Amino acid sequence: MQGKALLRQITTEQEQSDWDVPLPEEKKMQWKLWKDSLLELEQLNIPRPYVSVSLSATKRREICIFSDASTMAIAYVAYLRVIDTEGQSHVGFLMGKSKLAPRPAHTVPRLELCAAVLAVEMADMITTELDIEIHAMNFYTDSKIVLGYIHNASRRFYTYVANRVTHIRKSTCPEQWHHISTDKNPADHGTRLVPAAALKQTNWFVGPSFLRKPETKETTQVETFELIEPDQDKEVRPQVTVCRTIVTRDSLGTHRFERFSSWKSLTRAIGKLICLARSSCRATNTDQRSNDHLEQAKVTIIRCVQQEVFKEEIQGLLKKEEISQHNSLKDLYAKQWKQVQSLADIFWKRWRQEYLVIFQPCKKWQDDKPNLQVGDVVLLKDSQAHRNEWPIGLIVGTDPSSDARVRKVEVRIVRQGIPKVYARPISEVVLLLSKG
Incomplete structure (x- = not known):
């Protein structure tokens, strides 16, 4: 550095x-x-293995990452802490890094927060590269301001801090972050001008002493940190008190509808209420039609009944919950769907029986009409196909009788890209387009 x-x-x-x-x-x-x-x-010698024991023989493995910052530099360093079968702790140096603080200079809390972000990025990289199972990941910093930012759940920050806190909490949870005093923090050496000869006397390569203890409250205790003087912190947005008015709308109640003897009188009564409500509102739209209040009355009545009969189902839909297969609302929709399908079947049946036949009137040969001829485009009836899927074909041959009347034709159609020719009586074809 x-x-x-x-x-x-x-x-x-x-x-x-x-x-x-x-x-x-x-x-x-x-x-x-x-x-x-x-x-x-x-x-300076650095041992090649992380720890002196075999990692496969350990019962617990943790990664501990320390971060620190000063006006001159940012530093972060990671260690592997393992517990062997006898309960003894072993600590090994994983990696460390320090970099100059950005220019123009930031405040120390901002620099400490940047160091915490870099520590999280280092943790992600280490877990990706290590081929061993890690049971815990712990982070340490000597900045209680940063710990307050990470643990905060009640106040909002300005953009700089908000983005970095979001990045930290995306990969870690607040319970993984702990406080360490500056004199024990090994990352503190990376932010100062430490001569190469003095590195051996620091804990940069060996980590703090509490990591080597078999059991330490410092690594297991769950800590919570509050924001430090949030009202004076320029990174914390000021609190704004907002008053909210809640307006409750009671339903009309379908029991009120029982007072009316007919649907017509009910819609008129509800329509009059709508007109009175509009007249008392200053924002009344004078361009509305005179009878639109009756349409609105019908919608209001139907909605009121639906909200009472299907109250639980509607609440479930608003919460995006799945409706049971035996629910009455689903049964209603199924009945409506069947009704729509039935109406569609009736339409197509009448279209085939009443409208389509006008193209082919069944009369005796009393009028002299032109025969079907080669080149005419016809609709070929097919009892095996759906009503609206009858194929269109082209007449390629005729078979006139002794009286020169064509009563049988050859029709060429294309199915699945393959042309086929069928011989059909003219009673089974419908002329769509005449060549003449």
Whole structure:
């Protein structure tokens, strides 16, 4: 981190002059000291295995991720904590990362929240790459403000905080987030200028000591955090008090309809009530027709009856619940559907028996009418097909009798892309279009 911070400082100052201008002696000395300090990394050893025991022989495995931020940098580091069969804890370094804080500078709470978001993204990446079962995922931060943001369920935030809290809660739940003091937080070292020689003396690679305890309340206790001074926090939206008026509408009650002797008198009475209600309303539409109140009265009466008879069914539909197969409302719809189908069958039957036959009047040969001829387009009757699926064909041959009358024709039709020719009496064809 020391090198990243120094490079940013040098490049920022160099922007005010030419790129090839030599560094000031002070900056040159700082850069040389940092570069020479990297030689200490040769003495740093990191064990290859995560822990000293076989992962397959452990009974519990946890991932613990720590995050921290300062005005200079953001850091997050992850450890694998396992419990062996004897109840002993073992901790291994998984990965860690630090980056410079964005410019222009943000507030520390915002930077801490960004660190928490990056910790969640690291957790998603680790769980994807590890080929072992993880029983728990815990997150730690030393910012109680951020913990208040994550645990909040009563106040709303402005866009910056709201988007990041939503991202965090999409992958984690508030119970996974815990507080840790700054002096125990290993991620704190990633936000400071720690020389390479001093890394061995930090807990960056080994994690905090409480992770190595067999059982710790710090990792199992469920904590809740409140917002810290939300009325003074600029990230929290102010509360707005809203008064709501609830208007209840009582049904007319179908028992009132029993006072009327006929449907006509009932609709007239309800229509008069509608007219009185309209006249007392200042927003009355004077362009409405004089008898539309009767139509509205009919709708009102029917709706009132439906709401009483099918009260439970209507409430279930509003809640998008499934209606039982033996429900009376479903039976009503089934009856209406059958009625519609029956009316459709009646229509097509009458269309075939009363309308279609006019194209072929059954009369004796008293009038001299032209014979069917080759090239005429006809409708071919088919007792095996549905009434509206009779095929259309083309006459390709005629068979006149001794009196020169054509009483039998050959009709070519196409079914499923295959042409076929049928011989039919003219009583079974209907002329649609004459060639002449």
